[in-house]
Amino acid sequence: MMKIKLSDVNNANGKRYKFAFSAAADKFDFPIEDYRINGTLKVSGTVENTGISYCFKGTIECDKHFICDRCLEEVTEKQVHAFKEVYKEKMSVNEPDVNIFSGDFIDITKLVRDIVVAEQPINNLCKPDCKGLCLKCGTNLNKSECNCDDAAADTRLTVLGKLLEKKIH
Ligand SMILES: [Zn+2]
Ligand SMILES: [Zn+2]
Structure with a gap:
């Protein structure tokens, strides 16, 4: 769903390509948790072909809906998550943080989902000092x-x- 065509990156000025996607949260197959990511996710940034890898830098904007653990109020929180990820066609043994792709596209849909899930704190609080x-x-x-x-x-x-x-x- 959020796919980057590698030929677009390679043909871009300085091999650096700007991307911007938006998609409904329910398309991301978010796990069932004690919160919901809803509304529209906006993902934008740049991807650069460095010669050995494709380096992504960008931000994910999303809405998180939850009940505060402490005061039980309903909260819709706007979140912005910055990310930086490297994609290579092959991973060497000592590069566990590298993502793998094959073919003419890099699909960052699952990456976006995983980042949003990983960034959620253990507690759902309306504010840190609730x-x-x-x-x-x-x-x-x-x-x-x-x-x-x-x-x-x-x-x-x-x-x-x-x-x-x-x-x-
Ligand atoms: Zn609260
Ligand atoms: Zn009292």
Whole structure:
């Protein structure tokens, strides 16, 4: 789906070619997780034929939809992921980070999917310092304070519990 024609790169000025793709997130076969990548993914950047490899540099823009682990609010987050990847026709033994291609095209569809999945943090948080819910009265502590004494300590314990839970599974 996101295919670069190598002859376009080789014929471009300085063998450096600009690309830009956009495609619906549901075309990427994202795994079922506790979040959804939805809307349109935009991928753009340059690919350069260095003589020994095709070097990609670009960014992926996507929308992530999830429920915050701490405060349970629904969140749609705009994400931008920068990437740099090298493609070669053959990989030598000491180059585990190199991607392999064969033929006249490089298809970066799966690469894009793998980058987006790998970049997701363990926790889904509306913001890094989300204060979460008070366990006693249910107040969203990002929005207002409550009068329960040990609310903050309880919230931290819940988060720790969730972290442990995720590591176990
Ligand atoms: Zn939150
Ligand atoms: Zn409370």
